[in-house]
Amino acid sequence: MLDIARYRNGMAMLAGAVNVITTDGPRGKAGFTATAVCTVTDQPPTLLVCMNRSSYAHPFFVENGVLCVNLLAAVQQELSGVFANRDIPMEERFARTDWSPLETGSPAFAEALVCFDCRIALVQEIGSHTIFFCEVLEMQQSDAKPGLVYFNRGYHHLAADKAA
Amino acid sequence: MLDIARYRNGMAMLAGAVNVITTDGPRGKAGFTATAVCTVTDQPPTLLVCMNRSSYAHPFFVENGVLCVNLLAAVQQELSGVFANRDIPMEERFARTDWSPLETGSPAFAEALVCFDCRIALVQEIGSHTIFFCEVLEMQQSDAKPGLVYFNRGYHHLAADKAA
Numbered sequence: 292m293l294d295i296a297r298y299r300n301g302m303a304m305l306a307g308a309v310n311v312i313t314t315d316g317p318r319g320k321a322g323f324t325a326t327a328v329c330t331v332t333d334q335p336p337t338l339l340v341c342m343n344r345s346s347y348a349h350p351f352f353v354e355n356g357v358l359c360v361n362l363l364a365a366v367q368q369e370l371s372g373v374f375a376n377r378d379i380p381m382e383e384r385f386a387r388t389d390w391s392p393l394e395t396g397s398p399a400f401a402e403a404l405v406c407f408d409c410r411i412a413l414v415q416e417i418g419s420h421t422i423f424f425c426e427v428l429e430m431q432q433s434d435a436k437p438g439l440v441y442f443n444r445g446y447h448h449l450a451a452d453k454a455a
Numbered sequence: 456m457l458d459i460a461r462y463r464n465g466m467a468m469l470a471g472a473v474n475v476i477t478t479d480g481p482r483g484k485a486g487f488t489a490t491a492v493c494t495v496t497d498q499p500p501t502l503l504v505c506m507n508r509s510s511y512a513h514p515f516f517v518e519n520g521v522l523c524v525n526l527l528a529a530v531q532q533e534l535s536g537v538f539a540n541r542d543i544p545m546e547e548r549f550a551r552t553d554w555s556p557l558e559t560g561s562p563a564f565a566e567a568l569v570c571f572d573c574r575i576a577l578v579q580e581i582g583s584h585t586i587f588f589c590e591v592l593e594m595q596q597s598d599a600k601p602g603l604v605y606f607n608r609g610y611h612h613l614a615a616d617k618a619a
Binding site for chain 2: 298304306420451
């Protein structure tokens, strides 16, 4: 088997967009920062989110059965740190900005580049992680703004209007 | 259901690292460009790749049961275009550069940022697409170089050493 530390070093070079994934429902409100998000198909509009099964927020997502992917813009880098910080309680994380739920009731951050409001359609467990396959029920998109990615263990900004 | 065109516009803002996914084996050699790649877990090292089931290369991956994720650097942007172009036959795509297979025999591009050489461990079909869950058997990593991402329908470069 490939050494875990080597694998992590390799994966650090896979640039990922930064998202705050939220949920609300019978179990309560929770949210975390994730780069392991990708589109699956547009028939029907479906994306996936990977989450560590041992994380505190995991049962909130499983029991609520809904989530919102809030795709962050460059200027929202601080919010990424807040939702990635285990020492900040959920209530305090959400108090940092305003949220406007769309269809599922999961907190949606209107200033995000895009909010994808989803129903969890299928749950797949792989090793230590869960993959949530999510049908996108509603979406809210802001005007194009510079994007935020995590690459080589640091944040980077992407121009909204100028491709390389 | 969310309108497909709206969903595509939203997903265009989800920045993704650019990879050339290759395979070789009983069915023969094939490769395509993908941004829908993410890490799943490091216990054991596992990543996933989403692929359109109707694409020409799809049966090559299913029948060979192995693949290599070649994570491209900024200077390798041209190769991304080659492997995304349906009008370029497989043989011609692979002739554009040198390949050095690792453990599975799938073509590995030594100059890529990282090559993740994988066995397909689980195949999940969702709508029009297949998700390949892949165990990483071997990996080859180059020195850090600027990265390549696709965002807002264009290529962008990421500095290797300077975070925002």
